[in-house]
Amino acid sequence: MANLSVNFAGVTFKNPIVPASGAFGFGREYEELYPLSTLGGISTKGTTLEPRNGNPAPRIAETPSGMLNSVGLQNPGIDSFLEHEVPYLATKDTRIIANIAGSTIEDCVETARRIEGSAVDMIELNISCPNVKEGGVAFGVNCNSAQTITEAVRNVTTKPLMVKLSPNVTSITDIAKAVEAGGADAVSLINTLLGMKIDINTRRPILRNNVGGLSGPAVFPVAVRMVWQVANSVSIPVCGMGGVSTWKDAVEMMLAGASLVQIGAALFDTPFAPMKIIDGLNQYLDDNKIENINDIIGKVQPW
Amino acid sequence: MKYTQGNYRIVKKENLAKNCYDFTIACPEIAEIAQAGQFAHVKINGFSLRRPISICEVDKENGTIRIVFEIRGEGTKALADCNENTLIDIIAPLGNGFTLLDSSKKAIVIGGGIGVPPMVEVAKHYRKNATAIIGFRSANAVILNEDFDSLGANVMLCTDDGTMGQKGYVTTALATRLEQETADIIYACGPHLMLKGIIELANKYNIRCEVSLEERMGCGVGACLVCACKTVKDGKEYFAHVCKDGPVFDSKEVIL
Numbered sequence: 001m002a003n004l005s006v007n008f009a010g011v012t013f014k015n016p017i018v019p020a021s022g023a024f025g026f027g028r029e030y031e032e033l034y035p036l037s038t039l040g041g042i043s044t045k046g047t048t049l050e051p052r053n054g055n056p057a058p059r060i061a062e063t064p065s066g067m068l069n070s071v072g073l074q075n076p077g078i079d080s081f082l083e084h085e086v087p088y089l090a091t092k093d094t095r096i097i098a099n100i101a102g103s104t105i106e107d108c109v110e111t112a113r114r115i116e117g118s119a120v121d122m123i124e125l126n127i128s129c130p131n132v133k134e135g136g137v138a139f140g141v142n143c144n145s146a147q148t149i150t151e152a153v154r155n156v157t158t159k160p161l162m163v164k165l166s167p168n169v170t171s172i173t174d175i176a177k178a179v180e181a182g183g184a185d186a187v188s189l190i191n192t193l194l195g196m197k198i199d200i201n202t203r204r205p206i207l208r209n210n211v212g213g214l215s216g217p218a219v220f221p222v223a224v225r226m227v228w229q230v231a232n233s234v235s236i237p238v239c240g241m242g243g244v245s246t247w248k249d250a251v252e253m254m255l256a257g258a259s260l261v262q263i264g265a266a267l268f269d270t271p272f273a274p275m276k277i278i279d280g281l282n283q284y285l286d287d288n289k290i291e292n293i294n295d296i297i298g299k300v301q302p303w
Numbered sequence: 304m305k306y307t308q309g310n311y312r313i314v315k316k317e318n319l320a321k322n323c324y325d326f327t328i329a330c331p332e333i334a335e336i337a338q339a340g341q342f343a344h345v346k347i348n349g350f351s352l353r354r355p356i357s358i359c360e361v362d363k364e365n366g367t368i369r370i371v372f373e374i375r376g377e378g379t380k381a382l383a384d385c386n387e388n389t390l391i392d393i394i395a396p397l398g399n400g401f402t403l404l405d406s407s408k409k410a411i412v413i414g415g416g417i418g419v420p421p422m423v424e425v426a427k428h429y430r431k432n433a434t435a436i437i438g439f440r441s442a443n444a445v446i447l448n449e450d451f452d453s454l455g456a457n458v459m460l461c462t463d464d465g466t467m468g469q470k471g472y473v474t475t476a477l478a479t480r481l482e483q484e485t486a487d488i489i490y491a492c493g494p495h496l497m498l499k500g501i502i503e504l505a506n507k508y509n510i511r512c513e514v515s516l517e518e519r520m521g522c523g524v525g526a527c528l529v530c531a532c533k534t535v536k537d538g539k540e541y542f543a544h545v546c547k548d549g550p551v552f553d554s555k556e557v558i559l
């Protein structure tokens with residue numbers, strides 16, 4: 001068996017497969033099916049300073065090869081996360097990536113500050129949620145604000161800091177460079193693409209929020225392109241996601257330049273997706289006589 | 304919560320009414336633990352989201368569960384095309400089922416339309432102590448009435464247009480039933496308007512009541528938080544999740 005372990009921004013992951021924030025809760029529900037220790041890490045549900053209720057339902061709509069969601073960052077708040085979820089996850093022998101968000105820079109800073117000293121392995125600062133009115137994507141679509149918020153959070157945490165980017169921008173490489181300049185240790189991409197679905201009989205959008213974030217296989221080629229572009233324009237590592245559902249997708253994502261791969265919507269259809277992808281990666285490496293998974297990262301040979 | 308995911312064989316397929324199908328699925332480990340009111344999350348080839356369908360009946364001895372569903376859109380249409388002996392991918396049993404009291408208690412189970420199936424397993428628990436009030440638009444949509452009959456339940460069948468059973472809504476039948484005799488518990492599943500009427504009557508007569516709710520789902524297991532529904536807990540409004548906190552809720556907790 002090949003070596004699947006990767007060092008990502010100074011943190012060692014036993015394998016590069018990580019369930020994406022929002023699709024996996026805090027891990028408890030999926031532990032009914034497989035031990036969390038088999039995963040490289042877990043990116044936990046986006047957490048804010050105060051608890052949030054999120055948007056009204058319906059919060060999900062099916063689309064060709066994908067889905068739209070408008071959860072709107074429902075979460076129990078950072079204190080509850082630190083008290084109830086982190087100690088539990090800390091016993092699971094997997095890496096904990098705390099995904100955080102906020103309406104203001106101050107909120108994000110305070111949230112990150114409270115994580116200091118906990119068992120969290122890495123912070124993933126979400127500046128790209130399309131489903132909340134304030135904050136969220138507002139920080140992620142402008143280079144100045146993306147850099148400013150990254151710097152502010154950087155100043156209060158010693159944890160490795162990964163910033164999660166939005167695909168809903170003109171130039172994702174400019175945003176990636178801005179957060180690198182702001183002191184980010186890594187970037188993750190992509191968050192969902194803003195989309196809409198209308199019921200032609202009622203003439204109403206399916207989502208109560210009218211619009212929502214598109215994810216699933218439909219966004220995969222966009223995600224691969226963006227990961228490739230970003231990996232070639234920054235020197236910090238890239239965590240890739242968006243429509244990864246099979247081991248082949250994971251290989252593609254890694255060839256494009258991702259050293260960690262997150263799995264979101266695929267879990268709904270196939271809860272065992274992370275396990276299947278880890279097995280498939282092993283097989284692919286063995287079949288190709290590659291001993292170390294790091295040897296495929298960024299190894300696409302563009303024309 | 305303990306659930307499994309797997310490919311299970313459809314051992315029996317029946318067409319109960321126009322656009323309404325009944326599958327018996329061999330899945331011993333699910334049948335072993337499934338309870339009335341829980342649901343299965345069914346994967347349909349070609350669709351990205353699974354479809355939640357209530358467990359209609361559980362046969363622990365034969366290791367099977369039964370699901371009854373109506374063609375509502377593309378997904379359920381494709382599901383209806385599955386035949387006996389094909390394997391279907393389900394995650395089950397999911398959610399919290401109905402609270403079953405001692406079977407000597409008097410229970411009223413109420414289903415409206417495609418809300419009727421989950422009531423069969425409840426009625427099976429109370430048998431002759433159950434009153435099943437089931438309502439449909441018209442005679443050609445009536446399903447499962449014989450199942451309740453054969454369980455020994457007292458069946459009150461209603462149709463909106465009076466083409467079968469008594470004419471009118473299940474709420475009218477419930478009001479009549481409660482004037483004659485009280486009950487220890489009421490269980491209901493169906494459209495919101497129907498549930499509202501039932502909850503009002505349950506409150507008026509001060510009878511414990513549980514209702515099963517629906518919401519669009521992603522994961523089905525409580526992780527993605529898409530299936531939110533408004534509820535009250537300790538006097539405070541909060542978003543619960545139909546898949547994990549429900550689908551069955553105490554009527555005192557729901558906001559319809």
Ligand SMILES: Cc1cc2nc3c(=O)[nH]c(=O)nc-3n(C[C@H](O)[C@H](O)[C@H](O)COP(=O)(O)OP(=O)(O)OC[C@H]3O[C@@H](n4cnc5c(N)ncnc54)[C@H](O)[C@@H]3O)c2cc1C
Pocket residue numbers: 061062342352353354355356357358371372373374375376377378379380417420421516517518519520545550
């Ligand atoms: C807990 C629970 C138990 C259910 N039990 C039954 C049952 O026993 N029998 C039965 O016939 N139906 C039941 N339903 C409703 C059933 O899930 C929907 O009718 C079905 O998902 C519609 O799918 P579709 O592809 O035909 O429709 P489409 O409209 O094409 O579906 C598109 C999307 O919307 C979702 N959706 C559409 N309508 C509903 C709905 N009413 N509830 C939830 N999601 C919906 C689908 O799951 C899918 O993701 C239940 C729903 C829930 C939540």
Ligand SMILES: Cc1cc2nc3c(=O)[nH]c(=O)nc-3n(C[C@H](O)[C@H](O)[C@H](O)COP(=O)(O)O)c2cc1C
Pocket residue numbers: 020021022023045046047069071073099126129164190191192214215216217219241242243244262263264265266521527529
């Ligand atoms: C239901 C749902 C909830 C999500 N919630 C969050 C969140 O809280 N924070 C975040 O950074 N991303 C969130 N996302 C985005 C995912 O983490 C991921 O970036 C996106 O879905 C693309 O990956 P996928 O195609 O594999 O789903 C959410 C996605 C879904 C589907």
Ligand code: FES
Pocket residue numbers: 519520521522523524525526527528529530544545546547
């Ligand atoms: S469907 Fe995912 S939490 Fe209910």
